[in-house]
Amino acid sequence: MSKKVIDETHNEENLLCPIRYTIDIVGGKWKLPIICMLASGLPIRYSTIKRKLTGVTNMMLAQSLKELEASGIVHREQYNEVPPRVEYTLTEKGKSILPPLVKLAEWGTDHMQEDKTGATFCATCKSMK
Amino acid sequence: MSKKVIDETHNEENLLCPIRYTIDIVGGKWKLPIICMLASGLPIRYSTIKRKLTGVTNMMLAQSLKELEASGIVHREQYNEVPPRVEYTLTEKGKSILPPLVKLAEWGTDHMQEDKTGATFCATCKSMK
DNA sequence: CAGGATCCTGTTGGATACTG
């Protein structure tokens, strides 16, 4: 979810565009990998996500998860144990965004190969297909 | 096409992901509106695009068009007349990205209405459906 | 008409340290 101030003069023209609404939800550096990782449907712990997302900081991961939760894409389940455990899953809304993303992935796969032959693909995204 | 320096440590994990490849192409503030505007298939002049894209500067429009051309999405046809005339059209690759974008738009339309009822939609994007 | 050059600012994302 973009924090940018809505410019009223462009609001109706661009920012309420349903495509941009969708891209805003999955935009940013880490949200797409997170969604891909949760695409299996199984709940995944915070620490597991952090470990598999090479290079992500606690700061960025927590923020991305919070924004995805605010968008209704992921569900956060907190267990009051010691040590604490928090698991994330895709909501129904989150699952429903996968087919459109797969369309994007298919188009990307087709046309990446035209440009740079032999490109390797993100393992998590491949798992969506 | 983003100008950001590619971080080699995340390259294979994220940046060669076909979804991100696709989103990078249509990302940014003006590329989606430009693509929507060209979706009819008719060639459109630079000045016409500029006039219809309220708020865009020459700087941003020229840059967006150049990047879309480099991505193979739009074709630039220059006529050596006085005054100069340049017309833009979607390439075959550009046309082929419309169906995936329509999927995104459909998802966005469905779920925007859950969040904010009565939201108005971008006229150019609606024209794609 | 169709851009380019230069300078500037707000946002995004990262580094590091700390906590319930």
Place this chain on the structure above:
DNA sequence: CAGTATCCAACAGGATCCTG
């Protein structure tokens, strides 16, 4: 373990002025 807080660098995008 699962985050926060604070500070900072990089980049996208805009304003203004200039040109073939």
